Amino acid sequence: MTNTEPTEPARRPDARPWSWAVLDTPIGPLLLAATGQGLAQVAFHADDRTAARTVDRLTRRLGSAPTDACRERLEEAIRQLTAYFSGTLREFGLPLDWSLTAGFNRRVLRELAEHVPYGTVVGYQDLADRVGEPGAARAVGTAMGGNPLPVVVPCHRVVESDGGIGGFGGGLETKRSLLALEGVLPQPLF
Known part of the structure; x- marks a missing residue:
């Protein structure tokens, strides 16, 4: 499930496009967020309330509301995580966006x-x-x-x-x- 409704219209000059989705997994729903660089965030227990808080926080951190711009990165993350949880993937091959840590x-x-x-x-x-x-x-x-x-x-x-x-x-x-x-x-x- 991908949701791209903006939560905040403001856009900073250093803003980066990003997209998000919630993936149902055996350990509960995970919120995934991806930028053009790669997967940037995985959040546990992504019920509606947690997802809304995470999207709001990412909107502020990344400087823009989510869009469909990074859908392909997100779909690849969903594919690989689904394979991991099914036991068929042992090593992730995803590009990662490390900007949320330093x-x-x-x-x-x-x-x-x-x-x-x-x-x-x-x-x-x-x-x-x-x-x-x-x-x-x-x-x-x-x-x-x-x-x-x-x-x-x-x-x-x-x-x-x-x-x-x-x-x-x-x-x-x-x-x-x-x-x-x-x-x-x-x-x-x-």
Whole structure:
């Protein structure tokens, strides 16, 4: 389902065209937003209220109301996420728009996206070490919580060094479901 009704008519000079849709998935509805650069946002629990708040926030951040301009990018994201949830896709091949994150968080998220493959996990501390910040395990947790592209940039694959599952912005049950889908955890019994 794609919705392109504008929520705000104002347009800034630095505005970027973007489109959005809500995709029904086994972990609940996900709001997807794409710009001309690529997928920019994945938001969990995208009921009508959450979707409206997310679209309003993106309208302000991206400087324009959504349009159909980036429909093709959005449709490719929908196709790949549908394949991921059906178990037929293990590696996303989507262009990503990293503009909703910066600095340390962006470095950590890029490392995660590029070097922690499907069916594996990494500890917060190990991820901090990988980006050259050995004392930054807690900051890695903060970066995971601010990930604008969950599922595609797989913050669900980041766990505690002692074997604990750690936190997750989409909820621990969602994290367990994603790890089970990838074979890291057993499937829930019910």
